[in-house]
Amino acid sequence: xxxxxxxxxxxxxxxxxxxxxxxxxxxxxxxxxxxxxxxxxxxxxxxxxxxxxxxxxxxxxxxxxxxxxxxxxxxxxxxxxxxxxxxxxxxxxxxxxxxxxxxxxxxxxxxxxxxxxxxxxxxxxxxxxxxxxxxxxxxxxxxxxxxxxxxxxxxxxxxxxxxxxxxxxxxxxxxxxxxxxxxxxxxxxxxxxxxxxxxxxxxxxxxxxxxxxxxxxxxxxxxxxxxxxxxxxxxxxxxxxxxxxxxxxxxxxxxxxxxxxxxxxxxxxxxxxxxxxxxxxxxxxxxxxxxxxxxxxxxxxxxxxxxxxxxxxxxxxxxxxxxxxxxxxxxxxxxxxxxxxxx
Numbered sequence: 001x002x003x004x005x006x007x008x009x010x011x012x013x014x015x016x017x018x019x020x021x022x023x024x025x026x027x028x029x030x031x032x033x034x035x036x037x038x039x040x041x042x043x044x045x046x047x048x049x050x051x052x053x054x055x056x057x058x059x060x061x062x063x064x065x066x067x068x069x070x071x072x073x074x075x076x077x078x079x080x081x082x083x084x085x086x087x088x089x090x091x092x093x094x095x096x097x098x099x100x101x102x103x104x105x106x107x108x109x110x111x112x113x114x115x116x117x118x119x120x121x122x123x124x125x126x127x128x129x130x131x132x133x134x135x136x137x138x139x140x141x142x143x144x145x146x147x148x149x150x151x152x153x154x155x156x157x158x159x160x161x162x163x164x165x166x167x168x169x170x171x172x173x174x175x176x177x178x179x180x181x182x183x184x185x186x187x188x189x190x191x192x193x194x195x196x197x198x199x200x201x202x203x204x205x206x207x208x209x210x211x212x213x214x215x216x217x218x219x220x221x222x223x224x225x226x227x228x229x230x231x232x233x234x235x236x237x238x239x240x241x242x243x244x245x246x247x248x249x250x251x252x253x254x255x256x257x258x259x260x261x262x263x264x265x266x267x268x269x270x271x272x273x274x275x276x277x278x279x280x281x282x283x284x285x286x287x288x289x290x291x292x293x294x295x296x297x298x299x300x301x302x303x304x305x306x307x308x309x310x311x312x313x314x315x316x317x318x319x320x321x322x323x324x325x326x327x328x329x330x331x332x333x334x335x336x337x338x339x340x341x342x343x
Contacts, residue, residue, distance in 0.1 A: 012212050014192070021215040022175070024222055029152040031177040033184035036210030037191050040138045040160025040174035044072030046208065047156040047176050048107060050186035051132035053078050057106035061136075062092035063294040064312045065111040068160075069136050070294050078106065082295050084309035088252035090265070090319075091116060093311075094123045107132040112140035112150045114289070115166070115260035116251060119145060120153035134158065137177075139262040141167040142229045146256040151177045156187075161210075161218055166232070166260050167225050169214040228326040232261040235324060235333055239264055242337045247275075264324040265289055272320055275343060282339045287321040 018036050026034040037043045053059060055077035061069060063082040073080045083096040092110050108131055110118040117140065120133060127133075133154030137143075140150035141159060151157030159165075161173035176187045186203070189196070194205030236259075240250050248266040253259055268275055276286050293312045295304035323336060 013209055015212050017212040017219065018210055018215040021210075021219040021222075024219055025175060026177065028222060028225075029149045029157075029177050031149075031152040031157070032179040032181070033177065035176045035178075035184060035187045035191065036215060037174045037176060037187075038208040038210065039172040040158055040162065041068040041072050041075075042191075042206070042208040043158040043160070043174040043176045044069065044109070044134065044136060044138075045075045046187045046190050046206075047134045047158050047178075047183075048072065048076040048078065048109075049190060050176075050178075050183045051107050051134060051155060053106045053132075056104065058102060058104040059107045059109055059134075060097055060100050060105060061109040062111050062113070062312075063309060064090060064092075064290060064315060065113060065136065065294065066138070066290070067294070067297070068138070069109065069111055070297075070300065073109065074299075079104075079303070080294070080300070081105070082293075082304070082307065082309065084311045085315065086252075087311045087315070089116060089254055090114065090251050090315060091118050091254070094119065094126060097123065098126050101127060101131065105131055107134050109134045109136055110154075111136040111138075112143055114251065114265050115140045115143045115150075115262040116253060117143045117145035117150050117257040117259065119254055119257075120148075121146065124154075132156070138174075139165070139260075141165060141260060141262075142225050143260040144258045145254065152179070155180060156183055161214065166229060166262055167218060167221060169217050171214055173210045173214045173218065175210065229260045231326040232324060233259070235328055236261045236264055238333055238337065239266075239322060242341075244341045244343075246270075247340070247343065261324055263287070263289060263321045265319050265321045267315065267318040268320050269318075270343075272318060275320060275340075278343055279339065284336055284339060285323060289319060289321050291316055 022034040057078040135154040135157035137151035138160035143150040157177040161169040190205035194201040194203035
């Protein structure tokens with residue numbers, strides 16, 4: 001039999017593999033455009049800049065999120081403005097956002113924390129149309145709300161493809177999704193120095209490109225994302241049903257929300273540190289997301305002096321993340337639950 005050869009491109013940057021992944025991911029999300037970038041943090045910064053955010057502007061967000069969320073806001077030249085979270089969903093309390101809006105507010109950055117979807121449609125109804133909604137969907141690959149995919153509901157949505165994400169590469173990577181052609185063009189320009197050709201630029205930009213190898217890997221993994229998220233949801237359902245109810249309060253899922261359970265995080269109703277030590281002795285790994293509100297981090301503490309948001313403070317003291325990944329075998333889940341229930 002004759003051997004079939006695939007014709008490979010000799011281009012490593014901004015070529016066919018990236019275009020095919022961008023098209024496939026845009027179709028999956030229901031967005032008109034996806035722009036691959038070097039990492040999720042760059043994606044957030046570029047998305048904010050595309051929406052016109054710059055020096056002196058304010059961006060409203062949650063203090064219960066990963067550090068890159070606020071790093072991107074600062075990198076764009078803006079000041080983060082924090083509102084408290086909902087104690088049950090762990091999501092930004094969008095009912096508090098309108099009161100935080102000022103004439104300097106240029107964007108709101110809701111975070112689909114742990115893959116739990118924010119109600120973007122309700123948020124849009126509560127704030128002026130001049131304010132852009134930039135979704136931090138770095139943990140929300142495949143999550144949805146009301147039948148719409150996270151990252152494709154606001155003006156722009158941003159994903160990370162760090163290897164631990166539900167859709168992860170074999171290195172760093174990220175993407176910006178939008179159905180606004182103007183925003184898409186702006187992000188594409190800025191990810192490559194603002195150049196329109198090799199000798200001319202029209203805006204100041206950076207070097208932030210998703211390379212061909214990562215794009216090819218992500219395109220191969222994308223068809224398996226929904227199946228793996230279903231496995232995560234089944235593991236989460238077991239935790240919710242079988243763990244002792246006196247030990248945990250579980251993260252509430254908003255109506256019409258479908259989470260991807262990027263990580264499984266619950267609130268401990270008893271001594272969290274003792275539980276961590278106990279599980280560590282039984283060789284069961286846990287993690288804490290997040291131990292410190294962002295407004296108490298050293299670079300922000302001065303500007304946020306006196307800020308105390310009760311729900312996030314309590315959550316940071318109580319949250320614990322339990323093992324969650326799609327390859328986690330049922331027998332192992334049973335063992336984890338048995339050990340925890342014997343605490």
